[in-house]
Every structure is written in structure tokens, then in C-alpha cells.
Amino acid sequence: MFGTKADWSLEVFERYFTIGDYAGGEARWCPGCGDHGVLTAVQKLLRDEQIMPEMTVAVSGIGCSSRLPHYMGTFGFHGLHGRALPVACGIKSRRPELDVWVATGDGDCFSIGTAHWIHAIRYNMDMVLMVFDNAIYGLTKAQTSPTSPLGMKTNTHPFGAIIANHNPLTVTLGITNVSFVAQVVDWSPPLLYEVLKAAHRHRGTSFVRIVQRCPVYAEAHIKQMQSDPNNVLLLKHADGIPVDKAVARQFPNQREHDPADLSSARDIAQDESVIPVGLLYHKPDAPCYEDLSSQGGYMTAEEKLAGLEAAFDAFTI
């Protein structure tokens, strides 16, 4: 009545993925570049969450950051400068089951891709949007970026950047339907991992600005940021990013911040005297565009033909 042993002891070989399953080509970023740490964190997270590599798509634009898909073992789309987000949204539109990661940079996202950034936040499709912000154009060799601070010397502004930098946090927090805004610095791998984990678990567009080091073209900028641990402000809350002792020791300058409080998040973002890290804003139930754009994807050929007949009939004389 319980069957033979063979029936109930069938071994199911579940697929188990290791870091190697998420690894692609050898990373060719410069030594000391913050991008390496982001790649490691993403691969580790995918392994820990056991996401199927064939269901994962890493989408990028152009720039140092956008090399990331090539170093992944998943599907990838290394497209055009500034256009990663509409591609990622298009992938998600009719294949919402795919796990989409976007790698972009301060030039790619906040300059040439500005329109898409604004609208992707509004669409709020389920993906992790990682902006590798090193405040400089690296791939084209040291031009001013929208986040280069006033006075920063670059090849396009050899006497120093002539207008104040853009504030991506205040902009993002001002967009309708924004659902997840976090910031982290690349020199805290545990915090980076936790932020990406929270971003990945959130359903919606998780905007993560990774303040990140370019040791080749923006060394002075990094030195200034890292000169005093109090330059970083760690946001803490029960609903925020879990903080372990090491992270707490690394960033002694801390404050409580409820990520449901949009107005407080905007105040924190506005103050550029410190770099806030952690979860600024989280709205778990904001509507996602793919819930609309993917409708009808289940239709059978017969149902489509019936719909087509009806469409033709409307014009038949």
C-alpha cells in the first residue's frame, strides 16, 4: 500500500549553484577599483539565494560599470550608453519571471540616460538598479560626471568642475512611484551585501547608489571621502538594512531613520555634508508596471485566433 522502496526513495538531484555558476570572464577593471567588490557581492547573493543562472539577466549600458554582465555566468545584455533601463524594462515587460539586474554608472544613468532613470523609477518594474557612482567618467578617461563635485579637476574641466554636482538621491526620492532607495559605499563589503540583498528581495525597482572608488582618475575625491569615518552616516532601523557589529564599528556616525518616512528620507538626502548609507526609503507595495504589461501572456493560439477573428470582423463589410 505504501509502494515499493524505489517509489519513495527516488533521489531528486536538486540543482545547487556555486559561485562558479555565476562567474563569467575574468574581471578587467583596474586594480583597486570599487567595481570588483560589487561583482563579488552580486555573485555571492545569487548563490545564497540560489537563483537559476539561466533565469537571471544582467543588463548594462556603456562605461566601466557596464562591463559587469561580461563577468557574470548568467544571461547578459551589454547595450548602448544610457539605455540599459529601457532594455531591462522591455525584458521584464513580457517575461516578468526573469530576475533582472541593471549595472550602470553616474554618466550612464544620471547624464545620458536621465530620461530613462526618471521613468524607470515611475514604472517600478521588479529589478535591482545598481548605479556605480565614482563621480568621474573612467572608460573615456577622466571627464566631468554629473556627480563630480564642484572644483574637481578633470580633462574637460582642467581648472575644476564649474557647476555644483547633481544629487541623485533627492531626484530619485522625488519621482512618483519610487519604492526603494538605498545608498552604500563600496568599501564596506558586508553592508554592500546586505543592501543588495534587501534590494533584490524588494518587489519593484530597487535603486541602489553605490558610492564607489576610482583610484585612477578620482583618487583625491576618494581620499577626501575616506579621510574621516564620520563623513559617512549609517542609517539604522528595524525595517532598514541589518547592521552587524563590524559595520557599526566602521561607521560610528549613525542615526535612526524609518525607511517608510519619505519626508525624513528627503531631508537626509538633501544634506550633502555626509554620505548617508543604508535604506533611505522603502514602500513595499507600490504598483509594478509588469503587472499591466505582461497581461495576456498566457493566451493560447486558439484564444488569439478568436480575438483576431473578432478584430477582423469589426472592419468586415
Add this chain to the structure above:
Amino acid sequence: MEDATPTTGRITQAQTLHEHIVEIVSDSGEGAQKAGQTFGSVCAKMGNGVWTVEIIPAEIQPPARSPAGASGIRIRLASHNVTNMGDEADLVVAFNEQVLYSRIANGAYKAGTVVLLEDKWREDPQEEIRKQYANSVAEFRANGLIVHELPIEKGCLEITPNPRRGKNMFVLGMLCHIYSRDADIAKAEIANTFRRKGDKVIGINHQMFDAGRRFAEEQVDLLYEIPARSPGELEGKRFMVTNGNTAVGLGVMAAGMELVSMYPITPATSASHYLADAFHQVGGFVHQAEDEIAAIAFALGSSYAGKTACTITSGPGLALKTENLALAVMAEIPLVLVLVQRGGPSTGLPTKVEQGDLLAALYGEPGDAPKVVFAAATIEECLHYVIVARRLAEAFRTPVLLLTDANLATGQQPYARPQPSVDWLAPPIDQSEWDETIPPFHWDETTGLSPRPIPGMPGGEYVLTGLAHTDRSKVAYDSESNQLGCNMRSRKLAALAGTLKPPEVHGDPQGDLLVVGWGSTLGAIEEAVDRARAEGHSVSSLHLRFLSPMEPGLKEIFQRFRKVMTVEINYSDDPTAPLITEETRRYAQLAWLLRAHTLIDVDCWSVVLGHPLQPGMIHGVLLQHLQKLKGDD
């Protein structure tokens, strides 16, 4: 003058005609287009050949009673298939005299065109308007128009206190009487037009329609009969009536595509309007993107993920999409791009009819970007070619550009209603395991073709890149990989060309003059050629659908004619203009291509007047060129 006296319609014997061209012209917002479309549908249902074309002002609310504000519709109906808007109109209903000026400037009328003109302006409270009206009527008559001044609005007021609503149906009633149309068919069409507004609105419009019929019977001395097409032309066929943009929308649905990603632009947008209303019936979705660039990039994302998508645009949108189009070529992503051509950047006249984007479609991208480009020549082809486009895009792993234009987009015509087939639909996406030993660009070196891994396929993981790449899709900096990739992408066009048939010549296969056209000019060119042939001239025509790759055998066909010329709606220098020599002359776009393709001295004639080519105009050009050939003898 006979026509100045009030007419008294007591004619009972209808004059039989083979074709007539009717216009309704009004200020914007008076419903002339709705009346004309309904009239066209009634004629189509009664078995006539029909072509309707909208007369659209560039402004949304142009001032009343202004020539620039002329809004309306032309309906060409006949006892045979109609393929174009024809030449001058035979009969016009005008809601005021000022709007006629813009049509006169376009050469829409001839001496003898009958004008049924609203006469209320003769008694207008403003002296200025009364003067304008009287002067215009006198001027029209002096120029040979036959003007019937009619109290149309007064007739409407007998039914409704607000004649602005329903006046168009009154005019429809007048036309249905004049052209002996079946009132029951017309009433069914009216009911269909207003089906969403409820029975009360339908009832009022039926009343207005009946009043218009009685009015014409009593007051207009015109009664025509335009018999149906021959039973052979109609037998066993079901017809549908749409414009070209709706046909594109239906084609997207019939192709089984699930996503149209677009940004509003005239004249392409109405295809998306239709889809926004109907796409859900087949499970599809219209994404209105934040800009033209995002529209194509979004479509590419969907296509990459296995759901080949469509983006629909016009010239300026194409310009913005070029970089992504180049990416689609480089990374071999299937995509359908429908380009509803117009005349140029900005707005206004450039939004009107032109075949201005052929070279941009072929060569607009940075670097080498070989892709499939073909053009629909009829409204029916607008539907079927979208289905073909998706299949080509997937089979050849490439973007496919389907070109139409504003003439096809807004023209309406009855055509055979197709029977939907499951073979037209995109197959379900393949999620089977991918053999990891097969690279993502496993090119067949003879054809350039390769199978494509789709996200979700275990073992198929690869990183698509817009950079030069190897067959493994790895970024390549070496010369050989770049040369090989370029070879393979180009090879696909040659492979497709090998499957195409040589085009058929309309008329004799050899002779004095061969006219080559492409796109929406098919009907007008063939009508002009037929006229010239009936007059005994040795002229034939050939109409290209595929432009990249080119259809085979062109050189051989061209060599059978003494002279080959294109007729197009895009700019070329008139060879007799100042400074224009054989060295400085800029050729029309197809002529430019054909000269390079065949090394034959292909001439051209083209204009950019913002409206469709008319058969009479082309006929005149053919005669001139034939005359010149004779002179050369």
C-alpha cells in the same frame, strides 16, 4: 446663369457613371471625416471600389472659416477597384466658402466641379463675412466651378436646435440620395458608428440622415448611379475596410506579436491608437515609452527575451532610434520597425505625405548595418507585410524595417478579409536546454544564419554585446573577428535575396519607357501607365517591395527598355533648374539606389508637395518623357 437659380430636385432618372470623386470640406471639428468615412463604407458595402483620404489641417483648432483650417475627406468611388485618390473632384460639399481656397490651391478641383455650398453666410450678421462669401461665390463661378448655394443649416434646424451636431449626418443623407445609396445600409453604418453612444444618439443621427435625403431630393438637381464592381471581382470574397495604420495594427496582432513599444509621432501614431483599443483581444500590450529611444530599446529588451516586439514611428523617430537599430543589427536581435514615412523634421507640412526616409532607413546608422527593408504598396500589404516582417526578423535574426507612408496610413480602401491562421502567430518561446558546446552566434558561413539562445534556456547563458564580438559573443578587439562578424551579418541579406522572385513588369516586358516606383504610389503609377498605354504609348511599370536586399533581376529587366525612370515622392533636382548639371543633380532616393545597384542611367521624376501623387500628374510626366524619347530618334 443656370446654376445660380435655386435648384428644384425632381429628377427621378439617375445618370449612370463609372466613377466619381466626392469631397466634404469643413472647418475642423464639424464631422466631415466621419460623414465621409461612413459614405465610403456604404459604397464599399454596395460593391463599389472605394478610396478615401482625409484632408487634415496641421493645427488642432485652426480659426473658423480659414483656408488653413480646411478639414475634410475625399471619397473616390467607382465600378472598378480604386487604388488611389484620383485627380480633380467631381462634387464637393462645403460647409463654408473659405475652406475651399486651400483645396483650390492644391489643384483639387476643375472647371465643372459641382460645389454644394452652405449658403447661411450670405445672411451672416457680420458684413465682412457676407462680403467675403458673395465675392468668393462669384470668383468660384468665374473660374468654372458650378456652385449650388443650399440652405443646409436651415434644413438641419428643422430637426435640431444645434446643427453643429448632426449636420454631418445631414450631409451624408444628401450624398446618399444624390448617389442612389441604399438607405438601410447607410442607417446600419450610422448605428455602427455611434454604437458606443447609445440608441438616443443613433436615433437623432438617423433623423438627420433622413432629413438630408429629403432635402437633396427636393433641392438638388443631381442624381447618379455608380454600379457595383463586376460580380467576378466580388464573388466569394469578404472585404474589410481599414486605413493603412489600422492594417498595420491588425498585422501586428495577426503576427502574434505581444508588444508594441512606441512614442507619439504623426503620422504613425494612429496605428498605436488602434492597438491600444484592440491589442488586449490577442493578449498584447502597447507601451508608450518616455521617448523614441526608449521605445525601441524597450522593444529590443522584449525581443532579446524571446518575445519579438514591434516599434512604430515616423522619420524623426527613426533618426532617434538609429543607434539602437545599429545595436540590433550588431547583436542580431529580431525586431519589427514600422516606419510611416513623412516629409522631414519638426511639424506642419513635414507631417504630410512623402517617401522621404528610404535612404535614412537603409543607411542611417553609424558603421555598416545591413538589415531587411521593404515597403508596402497597398493598404492590404500593410497588414500582410507585418506578418512577413516578424517571420523574417526571427528567421534572419535581424531588425526588419517595414516602410509605409502618410498616404497609406490615412487612406481607406476595401480589401479581401484574410482568414487568420495559426501559422502567422509567433510560436511559444523555446525554453529547452541549449547545448553548451554551441556558441550563441553559431554562424553558418554560407548564409550567416545562426540559432539564438533565449533567456531561460539552461546552458544558453551568454552576454549579448553591442561591441564587435566573436561567435561566443566575447568582446573582440582583433581584426579577424570584426571582419568575420561583418561578413556574417551582411551574408544574411544575400541569403534572403536568394529566396526572392524577380519583380513582375506591369505592361509589356520591354518597350520605350519603364517607370519604377515603390510604396504607396503603386495605384497612381499603374493608373497613369494604363492611360498612356491605352493611348498607344510604349510604357510599363515595375513596383519594388524589397529594397534591402534588392529584388533580383533588375538589371536584366531595365536593359529591355530604352529608358528607365523612377517616380517618387521625395526630393530630386529638376534637371532644367539653374546650376543643375549631370554632375550636380541630386537624384530621388530610389533612383540613387538603382543607379548604384544596376549601373544603368536611371532617371527620376519626383516632387515634395505634401500630398499623394495623382495619376493625371504622373500621366503628364510620362508623356513628356516619351515625347523626349521620340525627339531623340
